[in-house]
Amino acid sequence: MRAERKEREFNLRRAAILEQAEKIFSARGYYSVTMAEIANASGFAIGSLYQFFDNKENLYSTMILEKLDLMFAEINQEVNANKDVAGKIETLINAHLQFVEKNTDFFRIFLRGQSEALSETMSALRQKLIDGYFEHIAFIENFLKTGIKNGLLRKLPTHDMASALFSLIRSAANEWLLEPTKESLVSKKDFILDIFLNGVKNHEQ
Amino acid sequence: MRAERKEREFNLRRAAILEQAEKIFSARGYYSVTMAEIANASGFAIGSLYQFFDNKENLYSTMILEKLDLMFAEINQEVNANKDVAGKIETLINAHLQFVEKNTDFFRIFLRGQSEALSETMSALRQKLIDGYFEHIAFIENFLKTGIKNGLLRKLPTHDMASALFSLIRSAANEWLLEPTKESLVSKKDFILDIFLNGVKNHEQ
Amino acid sequence: MRAERKEREFNLRRAAILEQAEKIFSARGYYSVTMAEIANASGFAIGSLYQFFDNKENLYSTMILEKLDLMFAEINQEVNANKDVAGKIETLINAHLQFVEKNTDFFRIFLRGQSEALSETMSALRQKLIDGYFEHIAFIENFLKTGIKNGLLRKLPTHDMASALFSLIRSAANEWLLEPTKESLVSKKDFILDIFLNGVKNHEQ
Amino acid sequence: MRAERKEREFNLRRAAILEQAEKIFSARGYYSVTMAEIANASGFAIGSLYQFFDNKENLYSTMILEKLDLMFAEINQEVNANKDVAGKIETLINAHLQFVEKNTDFFRIFLRGQSEALSETMSALRQKLIDGYFEHIAFIENFLKTGIKNGLLRKLPTHDMASALFSLIRSAANEWLLEPTKESLVSKKDFILDIFLNGVKNHEQ
DNA sequence: GATGAATGAGCGTTCATTCAT
């Protein structure tokens, strides 16, 4: 159908803009980038950008939120494919690190700031990012609770545990992004798993 | 002496500007804030700001770097006052959390971004922040190494251990900043210490 | 073609801006004039000026250099149409005076200064003006040399002769610009020609 | 007397400021120079400049007008010391060129503009410069008239003759200022005298 | 009298957004 093809093409163009915007924003930050640059890089006229996005802020927010949605969707899917808690934890780490490794440009935005755009003027994005974060933490908590019931994990506050696990993953990713010449980011998985599950204390002492 | 009093007053005014700038930048971000606002909030004329700081970027960088220097100095001093490694680790966590609790406005800047200013144009600040971070990690590594020699800690890569510890602290601080009505941030110390030293696995299983 | 019409319109608008700029700059000088005034006088928005010229300095320089190029082109063309040296000299004076008379606004800029803009910051314009001057002097020298070979003129340094002729013309023009109610500037031609060719000494004495 | 010494000192300080101002203005033009620079160069505080001069414009005007008054006074004195017209003309040229040679910094201001300050805002200076110019022309006319009566000079309009003579002198000075490595400016005297008195035509033809 | 820190109006320039084509 005609309308369908239209929509398909619309989405392709929209995606092309978002792809270029991601590259440019990640390199230079929200405020330093101009609409003219994005238009130029994506091969559209300035005015055309406004057919896909209401304004600059919306273009930026959309780019961020869609990518994060994708990340959470991918991670959750892979985690859910595991039955046991230990496998879920390992997969969580692995899937997150892999996603970062596939999207280094994008995550450099968060190196720069969990988003420089978390200013007053962009409070909608700010709130969505925070909500997304807590939703992800809740998702992690969910299977950590099972681990506690199982006896695999100690009875610690699940929110704090989930938040700790997430912070270990993100911190490894951020350091890797800072020095991109090092070995594969995924290779950090075992260390994160080890330190999260076993801690650093010498229990044999 | 006359000159001394001049200098003292100069420093007081400079500090007053930095204090207001911290509040305003942390609420609204680097780019959304105007020099006129900072001037107004600190009770100076626009032109007067330029007697203390070369330009907006310099005012911002100075504010960030001086506060971080202070934080690292305070933390290091307190940590060094401890003799044993376990005490050092506990003090590290405690001192860091306390500093954040005393400077909530400031650290909201880092919630927004490790600094939104880590864009191309502010690469000097960017590099100093990164250097400061790695220096702090090295400081932590230093006493973790002693812990390994002692047999208190397992033989894990010290950089990764230090970075993990730091990330647990920062993550707790960030969450607390997001929901500032909760109980004291310092109360998170025991959890961080627990999870870092013992991990989450049930070792009695 | 579409593109051609665009370009034509672009050039018309550009010329309209230059025309207004000439009036305003000649009345008040480079530094006293604001971009807002030029925008207002030429019926454009401030931002629009920057589509035609990189910055204020470029707008000013362009205005000056294009007019001078035009003047030199016109003068040279008319001079070259003459065969004999005496005719060339007379035409040089005439064409120069006529051009000034048709562009009084513009030349008032040079009354104010050979251009106030010959300051450090505008050294590119400065050098071009100087180059243009010496090029014009060289052009004059060229036919004066022929006049020497012919025996029409005495064997004097040609550069100094050319420079003297030029200064007589410019000085007449400048005085006329200072008191614009007097008779036609071109009427000074004969005096300049007389004094240059015959000198003021009473040879019969 | 006390008051006398005060006044003497006042005038010395005032002259010191003018001397430095001349150097700085001639190098960079009126608008590019700041009061702070002049204060600094002359070893006074900014505020102190305002005890000698009402404002920046007044400082600039004073510097220009006093120097020109000095020039005209020197030239007139030397010219008046001559009895015959031919000697007066030669002395006029010589004294003018000498004065320029002794004050190259100052005259570069006029290279840049007969004064960039001839803008609307400085109309007082503008008018004084014009008046001074016409007064000087009148002074020259005066002895040229005698030359006509004597039979030394042809019966040409005296204003135009005087203005032509002045322009030949100024033009030689300006060219020399543009290329300061050449031989002494005063050496141009003979050429100017020659061309003014004898013209360039080959009368023997 | 001498100082120079403080002032704030005013500048050149940018760029998100609009809208006539």
Add this chain to the structure above:
DNA sequence: GATGAATGAACGCTCATTCAT
């Protein structure tokens, strides 16, 4: 629908002038 020239509010910064010390 697609375009990109036109817009003008808003910014960072400068500097002549003032005035408390």
